Amino acid sequence: xxALASAKDTEMVENTASASPNRVIDIENLSLxxxxxxxxxxxxxxxxxxxxxGDFVSFIGPSGCGKTTLLRVIADLEKPTAGSIxxxxxxxxxxxxxxxxxxxxxxxxxxxxxTIAKNIALPLEIMGLSGTEQQQRIAKNLDLVNLTxxxxxxxxxxxGGMQQRASIARAxxxxxxxLLMDEPFGALDEIVRxxxxxxxxxxxxxxxxxxxxxxxxxxxxxxxxxxxxVLCPRPGRIYDVIESDLPRNRNLDVRExxxxxxxxxxxxxxxxxxxxxxx
Amino acid sequence: xxxxxxxxxxxxxxxxxLMSGTVGPVIVVVxxxxxxxxxxxxxxxxxxxxxMYERANRTEVPVTLFITDTLAQExxxxxxxxxxxxxxxxxTVEKKITSKRSLIYHTGITLxxxxxxxxxxxxxxxxxxxxxxxxxxxxxxxxxxxxSSQTIPILAIAPMIIVVLNAIxxxxxxxxxxxxxxxxFFPVTVGMVKGLRSPEVIHMDLMHTYSASRIQTFWKLRxxxxxxxLFTSMKIGMAASLVGAIVxxxxxxxxxxxxxxxxxxxxxxxxxxxxxxxLMAAFLAGALVALIGIxxxxxxxxxxxxx
Numbered sequence: 001x002x003a004l005a006s007a008k009d010t011e012m013v014e015n016t017a018s019a020s021p022n023r024v025i026d027i028e029n030l031s032l033x034x035x036x037x038x039x040x041x042x043x044x045x046x047x048x049x050x051x052x053x054g055d056f057v058s059f060i061g062p063s064g065c066g067k068t069t070l071l072r073v074i075a076d077l078e079k080p081t082a083g084s085i086x087x088x089x090x091x092x093x094x095x096x097x098x099x100x101x102x103x104x105x106x107x108x109x110x111x112x113x114x115t116i117a118k119n120i121a122l123p124l125e126i127m128g129l130s131g132t133e134q135q136q137r138i139a140k141n142l143d144l145v146n147l148t149x150x151x152x153x154x155x156x157x158x159x160g161g162m163q164q165r166a167s168i169a170r171a172x173x174x175x176x177x178x179l180l181m182d183e184p185f186g187a188l189d190e191i192v193r194x195x196x197x198x199x200x201x202x203x204x205x206x207x208x209x210x211x212x213x214x215x216x217x218x219x220x221x222x223x224x225x226x227x228x229x230v231l232c233p234r235p236g237r238i239y240d241v242i243e244s245d246l247p248r249n250r251n252l253d254v255r256e257x258x259x260x261x262x263x264x265x266x267x268x269x270x271x272x273x274x275x276x277x278x279x
Numbered sequence: 280x281x282x283x284x285x286x287x288x289x290x291x292x293x294x295x296x297l298m299s300g301t302v303g304p305v306i307v308v309v310x311x312x313x314x315x316x317x318x319x320x321x322x323x324x325x326x327x328x329x330x331m332y333e334r335a336n337r338t339e340v341p342v343t344l345f346i347t348d349t350l351a352q353e354x355x356x357x358x359x360x361x362x363x364x365x366x367x368x369x370x371t372v373e374k375k376i377t378s379k380r381s382l383i384y385h386t387g388i389t390l391x392x393x394x395x396x397x398x399x400x401x402x403x404x405x406x407x408x409x410x411x412x413x414x415x416x417x418x419x420x421x422x423x424x425x426x427s428s429q430t431i432p433i434l435a436i437a438p439m440i441i442v443v444l445n446a447i448x449x450x451x452x453x454x455x456x457x458x459x460x461x462x463x464f465f466p467v468t469v470g471m472v473k474g475l476r477s478p479e480v481i482h483m484d485l486m487h488t489y490s491a492s493r494i495q496t497f498w499k500l501r502x503x504x505x506x507x508x509l510f511t512s513m514k515i516g517m518a519a520s521l522v523g524a525i526v527x528x529x530x531x532x533x534x535x536x537x538x539x540x541x542x543x544x545x546x547x548x549x550x551x552x553x554x555x556x557x558l559m560a561a562f563l564a565g566a567l568v569a570l571i572g573i574x575x576x577x578x579x580x581x582x583x584x585x586x
């Protein structure tokens with residue numbers, strides 16, 4: 001396993017050899033324990049993880065393995081109880097205050113009283129941008145997610161997939177270098193999900209952002225990622241980190257290739273060995 | 280099974296069409312209330328009518344005459360609906376608005392203190408709710424007082440408010456409006472506290488990821504979320520405000536206003552006048568609440584929240 005991982009590492013280095021890798025997220029010995037009435041719950045235990053600029057990293061694992069909690073720690077929505085974490089070289093709180101990341105939630109979380117354009121304007125209003133700057137960013141990001149023409153619609157007039165695309169446009173409008181996505185397509189059917197996965201990859205290639213993506217779908221994780229982090233529960237910990245050697249430029253056909261199936265197999269083996277399939 | 284064996288999906292009764300809308304059921308309810316009212320009027324006014332006949336030594340009065348007589352007394356125990364309607368007609372349409380005997384004049388007096396009290400009460404209610412939602416200290420210290428303020432019977436505290444305000448030289452419209460305020464701020468406070476706290480966790484998290492300030496979170500998230508709650512509590516507050524204005528007119532010996540009409544009516548046994556003032560108050564409350572309902576519809580539609 002280690003031999004395989006190091007082989008992948010060298011390939012990654014080759015891929016990004018031209019630019020020296022810039023560390024976006026650095027997590028060391030991080031733990032998070034929730035104190036509940038039934039005693040402490042170890043949501044995260046001894047997490048070590050490095051994420052470089054331009055990576056597409058997926059956290060995969062069963063419910064309760066702490067993958068969403070880990071993402072929320074990066075976003076400063078939860079505080080770790082031990083260990084250290086830096087985002088862009090500073091603490092998560094400082095990174096949040098600098099609006100270093102865009103966060104996409106499991107639900108679209110659009111405000112029902114705002115039109116799609118106004119929803120995307122929300123973070124821009126909070127940042128205090130000028131009206132023309134807001135208009136520019138709204139038009140640009142609606143175009144990125146193929147929603148041009150829906151500016152004046154209210155969220156309930158859009159399908160679930162379109163709502164989620166609007167929420168991605170809202171996160172992108174902040175123009176962060178880091179995109180945190182918490183099972184953004186979890187509530188959508190597989191056909192829509194495939195389509196959005198492909199669009200997301202194109203978006204990532206176009207904008208060259210760093211993406212951290214939480215999912216519980218093996219094909220989704222393997223298809224999207226350059227790096228797959230397999231987590232397992234009780235206590236939430238990292239079981240395996242897989243560097244993907246699939247080409248960065250990929251389409252849905254890649255899922256039929258032996259390389260894809262090999263990585264998917266390794267993810268499944270990791271989940272099995274981490275007791276994820278047991279009750 | 281063939282189609283022929285299926286039962287007809289619609290009743291063939293001639294009333295089925297009428298009763299399927301809202302008009303039919305409303306008419307039925309109104310008609311049954313009116314007929315019950317007439318029956319009650321005959322029963323309640325009968326003893327006095329019999330007494331009258333005995334004094335006049337009249338016996339053998341036909342039943343039809345007896346019933347029409349019970350419905351035409353000058354000071355009946357329970358006036359008949361048509362007596363009240365005629366009284367309302369005479370004191371609104373047939374009297375000048377400036378006249379002291381015009382019901383519209385009295386309604387206007389009550390309406391002005393209702394609206395003033397409602398305005399102050401709603402503003403106070405919203406401000407209290409904002410304080411309570413944003414400060415734990417205010418939540419702990421203020422909320423018990425807000426609730427216990429409503430356990431005091433308004434009839435007990437109304438004269439006190441009037442007397443105290445009179446002593447410091449405030450009289451007229453404001454003391455009555457204060458009693459309306461006292462009753463109407465409560466539903467607004469409770470409704471707005473609930474409304475301002477209603478945003479979903481995911482929406483609050485979103486504001487957190489934007490590093491939004493508390494003021495930004497309030498204007499852009501909490502307040503829009505609370506708007507439907509505000510209108511619901513304003514409807515209750517408006518009705519309470521009208522009750523407050525009428526109660527405020529009772530202990531002051533006020534000469535004008537619906538409360539004064541009620542009081543004068545009971546002094547002189549003018550039951551028809553009491554009932555016409557009561558009906559007018561009910562109509563006024565209905566109209567004011569309906570007005571807020573229209574405002575609510577327009578606002579929610581403009582916010583895109585009405586579907």
